[in-house]
Amino acid sequence: MYILRKSVVVFKYLFLVLVFVDIHHGFNKKISIMILLFLFSTVIMINDYVRNKILNKNSKYKYVSLVFTICGAAVLKYFVRGLGASGYIFFSLAELFGVKGKLLKIFFLIHGTSFFIVSILNIGIPNTIDKLSNVGMSIVSYFAVASIIYSIKMIQVEKEETKQLNEKLKLANIKLQEYSLRVEDLTISKERRRVAQELHDSLGHSLMALTMHLEFAKKVIDSKPDKVKVVLEKSEKIAKDSVNDLRKAVNALKEEREIEHLNEAIKNLIDNFEIAGGVKINFNEDMSMDNLDINIKNSIYKTIREALTNSIKHGKSTEININMIKSNEGINLIISNNGVGCDKIIKSNGLNGIENRIGLLNGRVSYFSGKNSGFSIEANIPI
Template sequence: MENFLSLFDFFKSKIRYIFLIYTIFTIYMNSKNCFINYVLLIFLDVILIIYSFIFLNKKQKYPFLFIIISTIVYAFIWLFGHCDNIYYFIILDDIFEIKADFKKKLLVAIHSSAFMMVTLKNLIFKNYDLHEILSSIAYSIIIYMAILFVFIFIHKFKDERDKLKILNSNLIEYSFNEREFLLSEERNRISQELHDSIGHSLMALSMNIKYLKGIKNRSNINEELDNMDKVIKESVQTLRSTVYNLKKLDECCDLKKEVYDIIKKFNRLDIVKINFDCASDIEKSTTTIKNTLIKTIKEGITNSLKHGNPTEINVTLTLVNSYIKLIIQDNGVGCQNIKPSAGLNGIKKRIEALNGKVAFESKARKGFTIETEIPGGF
């Protein structure tokens, strides 16, 4: 079913234009004896082709108006042009793309009413008897309802699939925070350990100093100084050990392993295919840069799943003239007008904090691309 939907989405826009052009041919074949009728219908069909192209490629869309106009114009062409009605059913797919339930039902009512009007007109002018007319009407209704339920099923499946993808991507997004949470917990543990050990040592030193001020015996003073020196050395050792552990914690960043772990999570859920290509030298960059790249990849994948509905995402990390170039590209629905979400703004801030550059590119039905470039920091 998923493969069928992918093919359907790929060919949908092309099929639309193919059948509109085919309509011109059928009008010519069936109406060429009536020049005025022939010219008017072809003119309307060409207008519909141009209008469809403009609508499907412009930034701000009004699908309700587009469907109303398409339904009325093509019903008129079908009524007087004696052409096939295949394109008329393609409009049903546009109707089910609308999210508002009331508008969807209203458009289905208009679409089905126009269908029945054209069907009745064609039957009446064929001089059928009543039995033939009723049989043809029943047959037309059955065909229409069958096609209608096919589109209902397809879009119901797509809606459930999209909801599941968003739910799964949210779950994975939460799991993305696992590493940051564990690092935070470890830092808190080390900080508490530092507070307890150094704090206790400093308190002991303070008490020893007060004690020294109150004694007069030189031998006792030397003994206390030895104890204080021992406490100071232990504190310095504890401090060094803590700093080392914190440094080791920060340096524990394997970029490739992190990204492949991300990919495995998605592969287990069969949500999307992710391809990853990484230049080996990038592992030599600083921990800060690698952590930023990992967060950017996570956010980029999440953004694609939430808004693009892709089947494939390509993640590429290359090194160009000491600059690290990251490209995250999906094959989703894309958009004509990019409105940066909180996630995209977060990517922009993180990259720019490292003196890097970010670019977002997209076109309707041509996917979404995030391209970043930051100094390597080697």
């Protein structure tokens, strides 16, 4: 969408340049009129720049500026005959379709009226078949161009809505992961029944509501790209799985989950985080890791889980690499991403939790980052 907007701006100013050329070509023998038209065109150009770059989106002056552009373009079309002025008058339509409510009707009426008045003035009173035909062609061409611009605008809006939906689904998936982790990490004590009821009342209802919303979304966006549908189906599955996990937890909360098959657990974790191509996670599978001590496997799993959550939620990463290397000295775990990074690392509860878990195994953790250089976690665990 950004590229499309830039292209529209480029073509808009290109047509203004053509207006200057047409003014010079048509009025080079009438210097005073040529200078006035040059000045008037320059004022319109400055007005457009101020409206698009300086004025606030909801400023009333922005609407005044848009009206000035519409009327100014009509004046240019009347005095300056040529492709430049004829094309430039349509560019304000693109902005016009961004206005909502009654204002859209008012602006469209102003634009259409200006166009038709100038067309009739240029063609003359339609008292002959030729003139009447020219007026008719002018009307048809106006609505044809308006329809094309409106269609392009609606496609832009749909793409933006799809993008926002993807972002919401990503955040929803991360929250699901976080909620699932809370259930997974609960240590059972004397408050078992109270915690189970609390989880059922809050997490259970929230996840069920999310499932219903995603099912509804899946029904109404069949016309959207297939990728979005895949996202919805995957998110729906994650939500239902989380509800099933919750019911199991409520029925019988057990001790902290133990990771038996580390590689399989990590791949399942990755599958839940990979949404519609929004993030790519590379993982080098090593089956020998499944033979490690249960405490080491649990710590590795939780470290990867925390790193994935932070990479997507805070780092805005699109690619994450997970490397596990086993040697005689120990395990070397490196998790890196291509996110925004930071110049100064401020340790959150999640990073402190990683250090504490690895520290209990006599291991050590290092962090590497830089602005726009991603973020890396390296953990070394002796075996």
